[in-house]
Amino acid sequence: MSAVIETRGLSKHYGAVRALDGLDLTIPRGGVYGVLGPNGAGKSTLFRILLGLIRPTDGSATVMGGPVGQVSTMRRMGSMIETPRFPPFLTAKQVLNWLAAAHGLNGDPARIEGWLARVGLTEAANRKVRGFSVGMMQRLGVAAALMTEPELVILDEPTSGMDPPGIQEMRQLIRSLAVDDGLTVVLASHQLLEVQRVCDRVAILNKGRLVLEGAVSELTGSGERLRLKLRPQAAALDLLGQKGSAEGDDAVMAAVTRAEAPAVLKALIDRGVEIEEARWVGADLESIFFTETGSVQAPEAIHAG
Amino acid sequence: MLADAYRSETYRLLRNRTVLFWSVVFVPLIGVVFGIIGNAVLKANADKLAGEEMPPELMVAMAGGPMNLAAELVSAAGNVANPVALLFLLIGAATLYTGDYRWETWRLISARNGRVPLILGKVLSYVTLALVAMLVLVAGALIEKSISAGFFSRPLTFDAGNGRIADAFAMFGVSGLRILQVTMLGLLAGVVGRSLLAALFVPVVVSVLQALSPFALMGMGVANDAWVTFLVNPGQGYDVIAAAIRGGPDAPMAELVVRGWTSLLGWTILPLIGALAWFQRQDLSKE
Ligand SMILES: Nc1ncnc2c1ncn2[C@@H]1O[C@H](COP(=O)(O)OP(=O)(O)OP(=O)(O)O)[C@@H](O)[C@H]1O
Ligand SMILES: [Mg+2]
Numbered sequence: 001m002s003a004v005i006e007t008r009g010l011s012k013h014y015g016a017v018r019a020l021d022g023l024d025l026t027i028p029r030g031g032v033y034g035v036l037g038p039n040g041a042g043k044s045t046l047f048r049i050l051l052g053l054i055r056p057t058d059g060s061a062t063v064m065g066g067p068v069g070q071v072s073t074m075r076r077m078g079s080m081i082e083t084p085r086f087p088p089f090l091t092a093k094q095v096l097n098w099l100a101a102a103h104g105l106n107g108d109p110a111r112i113e114g115w116l117a118r119v120g121l122t123e124a125a126n127r128k129v130r131g132f133s134v135g136m137m138q139r140l141g142v143a144a145a146l147m148t149e150p151e152l153v154i155l156d157e158p159t160s161g162m163d164p165p166g167i168q169e170m171r172q173l174i175r176s177l178a179v180d181d182g183l184t185v186v187l188a189s190h191q192l193l194e195v196q197r198v199c200d201r202v203a204i205l206n207k208g209r210l211v212l213e214g215a216v217s218e219l220t221g222s223g224e225r226l227r228l229k230l231r232p233q234a235a236a237l238d239l240l241g242q243k244g245s246a247e248g249d250d251a252v253m254a255a256v257t258r259a260e261a262p263a264v265l266k267a268l269i270d271r272g273v274e275i276e277e278a279r280w281v282g283a284d285l286e287s288i289f290f291t292e293t294g295s296v297q298a299p300e301a302i303h304a305g
Numbered sequence: 306m307l308a309d310a311y312r313s314e315t316y317r318l319l320r321n322r323t324v325l326f327w328s329v330v331f332v333p334l335i336g337v338v339f340g341i342i343g344n345a346v347l348k349a350n351a352d353k354l355a356g357e358e359m360p361p362e363l364m365v366a367m368a369g370g371p372m373n374l375a376a377e378l379v380s381a382a383g384n385v386a387n388p389v390a391l392l393f394l395l396i397g398a399a400t401l402y403t404g405d406y407r408w409e410t411w412r413l414i415s416a417r418n419g420r421v422p423l424i425l426g427k428v429l430s431y432v433t434l435a436l437v438a439m440l441v442l443v444a445g446a447l448i449e450k451s452i453s454a455g456f457f458s459r460p461l462t463f464d465a466g467n468g469r470i471a472d473a474f475a476m477f478g479v480s481g482l483r484i485l486q487v488t489m490l491g492l493l494a495g496v497v498g499r500s501l502l503a504a505l506f507v508p509v510v511v512s513v514l515q516a517l518s519p520f521a522l523m524g525m526g527v528a529n530d531a532w533v534t535f536l537v538n539p540g541q542g543y544d545v546i547a548a549a550i551r552g553g554p555d556a557p558m559a560e561l562v563v564r565g566w567t568s569l570l571g572w573t574i575l576p577l578i579g580a581l582a583w584f585q586r587q588d589l590s591k592e
Pocket of ligand 2: 082
């Protein structure tokens, strides 16, 4: 598992604001990597540093083995940072032609049209971007990032401003980039459900620091609980003690591991509890997100003082 | 990579109609229109003006003397750096140099190219624009002269003797350098201030102050042809070089021409170096 991005003690301060505060992050090659965090957590700041747009105050970052800002490395990346904007007097097609020239790519019309089609902008191809909606800008930004045929794509909130079908298309596009084209995709997003569906691994940032990192399956798996629909509820709760909690009036949640489960089920049945249904329920990214970004508030307060 | 920067910048510039209009079309157009109107008015009042005292060129013109287009070419080439043309060419420069801050597009292009080539690409692209604008200005001036010559039935001649063509080229080149010099202040101000308005107003204000500087310096007892006066005011440098090209009895001494070149080149190169150095260190966090 070779790293495609590695940061060590990466910090960026704006006066008293610590946009990034000693971030150590390793992003493996391949797959889709999600960077999550509340507003102001430092996601865009991290991306801008990785693209050489801003300099870190402290620490270091490498991208595909090289230092950030090296043009030869940067030419192997595609990116979209925040809501992209374009010269308003250009049409969508002209924007891609202009960027093809800027990136030293061949601006073959068929390829440009291909990218416009892939992000669903065929009909708007010859319209000036002046009149584009946020979602359309976003689509064009994604096309601009991908047309460079990069090995690594960085997408900052690629679905913000998009309609539900657009979000779904984007999810499929991102998955196919990783699965079919073998790219590494790093994305920031606030759509936790989307992230859970599309990302292989995630990092959660808060106030410029890493608070949690791991494979989505492990993170959501480790919070697994057993949901039991049964009767009588009171007897079950009594037996489970600390590990049980009521769900409605005919179910309980049991915080037990898969290894413990058979014994727990047997004990319940021995007590005469009738089990109608038993099902594993994973923790979702949303609840993890709230726990993690809420739980760091205490140490942060000490740190600030 | 400079080639990529230049190609993309030019591609975008060619589609920016506002800039093309104000930089390339507008000044030559009003030059032609006002020139023709002026001559028409002169023609209409020719009788009244007879016997009045007038500049000798005007006397020749109104008397229907021949018009030497070669001489007009030299004068038109020397006139492309006039203040009005400079102002409108500055609009183009300011838009070009600060476009990526205004449209927030640095993030799209700067991740994949060096910062120095990006700026130099802009400058080269602007040089191309300015060359086209200057050619249009000269062509416009010649068209206007030819039409105006018709009012007084002046025969058109083309006497390129006395190295007039070479003079026209030299004049064209120096005027181009003067235009570039003024816009380099715009580049520096635009990059540092990340703003179109800075790129527009700083050169205007600085150039006006420079134009007034000889008077201030004279008040302090500094001679008009002193090094300081030249170094403060590249406009004077340009004037002296232009006078040297025109030659004749008013031609300045070689020593002053050297001062002129030093000032004009210095005020072109130093702001460029300053802008490059600044841009290399600049955080492109919020363009
Ligand atoms: N140019 C700047 N000057 C001052 N502060 C800045 C600047 N850029 C970012 N910041 C601050 O740095 C912090 C991190 O901002 P950043 O944009 O990285 O957050 P983010 O995680 O991308 O947030 P969002 O989810 O809202 O996009 C914020 O507190 C922000 O105000
Ligand atoms: Mg952000």
